[in-house]
Amino acid sequence: MKLLNKTARVIFAGGYMLVPSRPAEVRNYDDLVKVFPRIAEMVKSGEIVKISEAKAKEIERNFEKENLDTLKKAAKEKGLDTSKARTKQDYINLLKG
Incomplete structure (x- = not known):
């Protein structure tokens, strides 16, 4: 587990x-x-x-190596609320949950 x-x-x-x-x-x-x-x-x-x-x-997954557009797409695919995400680190934090 x-x-x-x-x-x-x-x-x-x-x-x-x-x-x-x-x-x-x-x-x-x-x-x-x-x-x-x-x-x-x-x-x-x-x-x-x-x-x-x-x-x-x-x-x-190593999000640090990915560009902002890739992170935005990944967040959208997961259905995450990105309304407050502005920076690459914001998207990384969202994706890591």
């Missing part, structure tokens, strides 16, 4: 390091939350989210 840390801090639990905005592979989620119930609470609150392999690959 892949988890995504949506907080601004690194989370350490059971030998796992959940870095903000970077997918982390967790081999046995059920065992992890038995020992670290706070992880389950954070999943329930949305601070940590369970993501698919496809979503993890998309997040790991």
Whole structure:
């Protein structure tokens, strides 16, 4: 299972390091939350989210190397609200969720 840390801090639990905005592979989620119930609470609150392999690959995509037009197209394809996006970094932040 892949988890995504949506907080601004690194989370350490059971030998796992959940870095903000970077997918982390967790081999046995059920065992992890038995020992670290706070992880389950954070999943329930949305601070940590369970993501698919496809979503993890998309997040790991290196948007920094792409031009602004490509980022705009990607955001449009995903149906994201780009009304407040002005810069390349704004689009990167939107796409990374």
